[in-house]
Each structure stands twice: as structure tokens, then as C-alpha cells.
Amino acid sequence: MENKAAPINVNLDKNYDSDFCGSIPLHLVNLIQPHGALLVVGKNDLQIAQASENVAHYLKMPIDELLEKPLSDFISAKQFKELLSKMERQQHHVKIPFDLTFQVSGEAKAFMALVHPKEEYILIELEPNVEATKKSFAGLYQHIKYITNLLKQAADTSEAAQLAAVELKHLSGFDRVLVYQFDPTWNGIVIAQAKEDDMDDYMDLRFPASDVPRQARDLYYRNPYRLIPTREYTPVGLIPIVNPVTQRFTDLSDCNLRSVAVVHLEYLANLKITASMSLPLIVDNKLWGLISCHHKTAKNPDYEERSAMELLAGILSAQISGKEKEKGILLRAQLRGVHAHLLEQLYNQAGFIDGLLSGSTTIMDLLSVTGAAVLYEGNIVTIGSTPSKQELKELASWLRRNKSEQVIATNSLAAEYVQSKAYKDVASGLIALPIHAEHGEYVFGFRPEVLQTVTWGGNPNDAIQIEADGKSYHPRNSFASYQETVKFTALPWEDEELEAAAVLRSAVLEKILKEKY
Structure with missing residues (x-):
């Protein structure tokens, strides 16, 4: 297949x-891209504590004349008041878009600003208004x-x-x-x-x-x-290098201008x-x-x-x-219909095994499996394509060591249980419904191997090329198609199928209790 x-x-x-x-x-690169500038303003004093070097270029003034000065010295009282009002009403992690006009030497410099109020300071990203x-x-x-x-x-x-x-x-x-x-x-x-x-x-x-x-x-x-x-x-650094408010590098996690x-x-x-x-x-x-x-x-x-x-x-x-x-709702509705037929059959049969494995609807229909087995009270009953009875016993013994009382499912059984490679054609995928896990009693469903070709954009094994110093590295330089065949894998289990399996397991346990008592 x-x-x-x-x-x-x-x-x-x-x-x-x-x-x-x-x-x-x-987030701690301390550098930005040059298509904008960055100001760091203290939250308590609203003074400019840190700025990107290129502020001098955008504002046409030496950076020293900007640092440690109140932000209110450079924008109108109306804009300053409006900015404070917006920051008071926003949480500290929200970016506030804002038009800011700086007045420098009698000249107006208009910017599109993104204002990020943090706990201790405010980041202001500036890009020229075009x-x-x-x-x-x-x-x-x-x-x-x-x-x-x-x-x-x-x-x-x-x-x-x-x-x-x-x-x-x-x-x-x-x-x-x-x-x-x-x-x-x-x-x-x-x-x-x-x-x-x-x-x-x-x-x-x-x-x-x-x-x-x-x-x-x-x-x-x-x-x-x-x-x-x-x-x-060419990346642009922040001056001073260390944020005077926090005495650390400025966290640029949320900064659009952050350098790459x-x-x-x-x-x-x-x-x-x-x-x-x-x-x-x-x-x-x-x-x-x-x-x-x-x-x-x-x-x-x-x-x-x-x-x-x-x-x-x-x-x-x-x-x-x-x-x-x-898609999930449609699949769930479809499975409910199958489950209802299976449940009716389960309760009308004398034993739960016949209810699951025989009749017009079986567990194979519910879980889209090509084989199923029930291991119960020393007996093994199968339907469809399954491993041998001895292999089923060994699989149950391996699962028993997990002692899980929940539904277990994998679409790559061989990755966890190497012995299953011998029967990959019938059981690369497994779903196991524990009846009495400590005694090795289970309901199993199996899916066959589906050979899958994964086409990569370049060889993924060459994705990172580390130099001899162990510190410097480079990305791969080719994105030519590289194909890999994935073996020992079945079609994956949908969440809705796992839900259906869990509901079925509860019904089986209830049926067993009624049979015994």
C-alpha cells in the first residue's frame, strides 16, 4: 500500500x-533593523533612557541631546496627554499604534509609532510616516x-x-x-x-x-x-548598551524592528x-x-x-x-451512528466478543481497522488481518508492563515495540482497549503499514552546518527536493476515533459486569 x-x-x-x-x-540581541528607530522610556519618570543609534539620523539631532530628557520635551502637550491616556487603559503587553510628531529645532518629524508599555519601561518603535x-x-x-x-x-x-x-x-x-x-x-x-x-x-x-x-x-x-x-x-545598536532602568539588556521580544x-x-x-x-x-x-x-x-x-x-x-x-x-463534528456524528449499531449488537449478543467481532457492524467499522483481536480469559479471538496468536500474546505482555487503564494508540508501533516490525504489513498501527491490563486482557485494533514519501525542501540532515569551533553555524545552501520514504507507519488515529474507542471500552466493561453478575 x-x-x-x-x-x-x-x-x-x-x-x-x-x-x-x-x-x-x-530577544536579547540589543540590535534593531534600520528602517525604523527605537526609544526606551522609563515608566516612572517618562524620560528617554535608551535609544537606537539611528535616532540621530531620523530626528536630525545628536543622540546625547535626547537621552535622559523627558519625552514631553519633544512632542506636543496634546499628543503626550493622549498617549498617557491610552497607556493607562491598556495592559502592559498590548502594542498601541500612534501617530507621533517630534518637534526638533522648530521642524516637525512625523512618525508611525508602536508603543509597548512594559512593567518597568515603555518601548516606542518609530517608522517615518510616508x-x-x-x-x-x-x-x-x-x-x-x-x-x-x-x-x-x-x-x-x-x-x-x-x-x-x-x-x-x-x-x-x-x-x-x-x-x-x-x-x-x-x-x-x-x-x-x-x-x-x-x-x-x-x-x-x-x-x-x-x-x-x-x-x-x-x-x-x-x-x-x-x-x-x-x-x-546593517544592524543598529542601542545606546547605552545596558538599559539604565533595568540594568539588563532590553527585552525586544515584542519589537517589530528587532534585528535578525x-x-x-x-x-x-x-x-x-x-x-x-x-x-x-x-x-x-x-x-x-x-x-x-x-x-x-x-x-x-x-x-x-x-x-x-x-x-x-x-x-x-x-x-x-x-x-x-x-470536519471533527462530521466524523464524530458518523462514528456515533456506527457506535449505536455496535452498541445494540453488543447488548443483544450473549457475549461481548461476538458483539464486537461478528454481525453486520463490527469494531473494524467503528475504528477503521483492517484487523481486530480480543484477548480475554485465556482465549484469543480475531477478525480480519492480525498478527499470530503467539505474537498477540507477546504484544499483550509488552503492553501489560505499561499497566495503563486508558486507551493506547500509535500509528508507528515499531518505533515503540521493535518486535512488531515482523508483522508491519498488518499491524504498523495499533489501538488497544484495556479490559484487565494486569492480566493481559485487551481488545486490539490494527492498521497496516502505509509507505509514505516525504519530500523535503533540501536534505533535513544538512539543515544546520556547524563550524569546527562548535559555536558558529550556517543554514543549508540547497533547497532541492530530497525524498525520504517513511516505513513502519500506519494512517494516523483521529481524535474522534480515540474518543469513540474510549466510549466503546466503557460499554464493553459494563457488558462484562452484567455477564458476570
Whole structure:
């Protein structure tokens, strides 16, 4: 049995989530990208305690004339009062968008600001206000409304993702837009793509977890987007280096301007792109995936465009959540119907084994298995394709050591129980319903091996190339397709199937009690 496209939750032999990459403190880089400037203002005295070096460029004044001065010296009393009012009404982790006009030497300097009130200080990100070619609110609203309606009409998650990729590319003007879903071990697979003809095709390719390591995923979860207008930039430091308010490096976790690790800039170069923007997809309060936008040349979307993209990422997240729940509801309803027939049969038969394994409806129908076995009171009764009786006894003995009284399920039995490789064709997947685990009494369901071909974007074993010093490292320089055949794996168990198995187990135990007493 062979399936060309591996499902998102395929079991892989190796975990590619690098501890090395995941330990780098990205939030304490103390550097920003130069397309904006950063001020750190003390929360108690509202004085400018720290600033990025390029403030001198944007405000046309020496940085020394800015530090340790009240913020109110540089903006109007009206703006200052309005800013204080908004910060008082917001929690400290919320970013406040704000138009700030600095008055310097009689000249007005207008900025789009993002204000982050923290517990001890306030971060103020500044980007120059650019009035040229701004899209009207009405135009953006109409486009977003149109895309939202399209997403609602999508039949499933894949169709919604593809529609979003196409429309986001049209809205943003990026050369390539990918929708990227994480698997259970944080590898990502491209499930939707819209691109220019001369851009590389990444559809259906899988990328190792080290491409988006743990601390980067944490930052994606906290931030609505990550923008790199150009990888060819010189990072800008903060002055003074140590935050005078905290006596530590300033935490830039929530800062859009935060500089990027050099290795990531190398990664972008290897992808043959100059600018990128990524937006998280949050489903059921978890990081489900990313929308990744690529551009061959430098590109810096304005605040309105970024906000529209942020809104659409949220709408797509909601649609994915709804469609996945709808799929679960439909499967649950289908299983309830099968369960009702099985339950009726179970109670009409003299013994529970006949109720499960014979008749018009069997446990095979409920759990989509190709074989099932009941081990009870020294007897073994089977249906469909199963391991031999001796192999079933040994499997029960192995499971008994776990002494679990809950349903146990795996779609890669060989990864946990090596002996099962001998019968992978019938039992690469196992679901076990304990009857009396300490006595080795179980109801088993089996699924056969499904050979799955995983196509990676580059060899995942070369994802990180560490230099001889053990400290410096580089990303892989090739994203050419690399195929891996995953063996000893069955189709995965759906959550709804596990729920159905747990309910069935309770019914079986109740039936056994009635038989005995």
C-alpha cells in the first residue's frame, strides 16, 4: 500500500527540532533593523533612557541631546496627554499604534509609532510616516471583505489556505506567498502557494523544525508579524548598551524592528530572496502554522498594508479552526451512528466478543481497522488481518508492563515495540482497549503499514552546518527536493476515533459486569 503525499502528522524517525538553534536568546540581541528607530522610556519618570543609534539620523539631532530628557520635551502637550491616556487603559503587553510628531529645532518629524508599555519601561518603535500611494481605508476594507467571503465559501482547510495565498499575494505584491503548517514535531509542510513564474516551487515540500526553532516559534506566537524589508542591512545598536532602568539588556521580544540572527539572513540569501514577511496562524490558542511572504528585491509594506495582512491572517486562522472543527463534528456524528449499531449488537449478543467481532457492524467499522483481536480469559479471538496468536500474546505482555487503564494508540508501533516490525504489513498501527491490563486482557485494533514519501525542501540532515569551533553555524545552501520514504507507519488515529474507542471500552466493561453478575 503506497501513498504519495504524506499526511501532516506522519511519524518521522528523527526529531529535527534543534536544541542548539532553539537555545539562542533572540530577544536579547540589543540590535534593531534600520528602517525604523527605537526609544526606551522609563515608566516612572517618562524620560528617554535608551535609544537606537539611528535616532540621530531620523530626528536630525545628536543622540546625547535626547537621552535622559523627558519625552514631553519633544512632542506636543496634546499628543503626550493622549498617549498617557491610552497607556493607562491598556495592559502592559498590548502594542498601541500612534501617530507621533517630534518637534526638533522648530521642524516637525512625523512618525508611525508602536508603543509597548512594559512593567518597568515603555518601548516606542518609530517608522517615518510616508504619505505617498497610501491605500484608502475603504479600498482595503472592501478587499478584506471580499477575501473573507471567499474563505467562508472554501470547502476545507486546503482550499481556504490556497485562496488566502492567492489573495494575499495580490493584496501585498509579494513575489511568493506560502501557507506553511506545522506537524506534531514542528516540521513544516507547504500546503498552499501563490508565486511568480520565476520563483522556486515549494508546494508540498516539508522543512525541518530547525528552520523555525523553538524560541522563534515562541516569538511568532506573541507577535502578529515578522518583517525583514531587506536582508542587506546593517544592524543598529542601542545606546547605552545596558538599559539604565533595568540594568539588563532590553527585552525586544515584542519589537517589530528587532534585528535578525545572521544565520537567518544567510537562509534568506540561500532562498534567493531579499525581503520577507511572516504572519502566524493561531488555531485553538496554539501556533498552527505560518504565512510566509517572499520578495526578490527589497520591500517594506506600509502600516496599512501590514495591518490588512495581519487581519487576514487572523481571519484565515479562524476559518481553519472552524473547518477543522466542522470536519471533527462530521466524523464524530458518523462514528456515533456506527457506535449505536455496535452498541445494540453488543447488548443483544450473549457475549461481548461476538458483539464486537461478528454481525453486520463490527469494531473494524467503528475504528477503521483492517484487523481486530480480543484477548480475554485465556482465549484469543480475531477478525480480519492480525498478527499470530503467539505474537498477540507477546504484544499483550509488552503492553501489560505499561499497566495503563486508558486507551493506547500509535500509528508507528515499531518505533515503540521493535518486535512488531515482523508483522508491519498488518499491524504498523495499533489501538488497544484495556479490559484487565494486569492480566493481559485487551481488545486490539490494527492498521497496516502505509509507505509514505516525504519530500523535503533540501536534505533535513544538512539543515544546520556547524563550524569546527562548535559555536558558529550556517543554514543549508540547497533547497532541492530530497525524498525520504517513511516505513513502519500506519494512517494516523483521529481524535474522534480515540474518543469513540474510549466510549466503546466503557460499554464493553459494563457488558462484562452484567455477564458476570
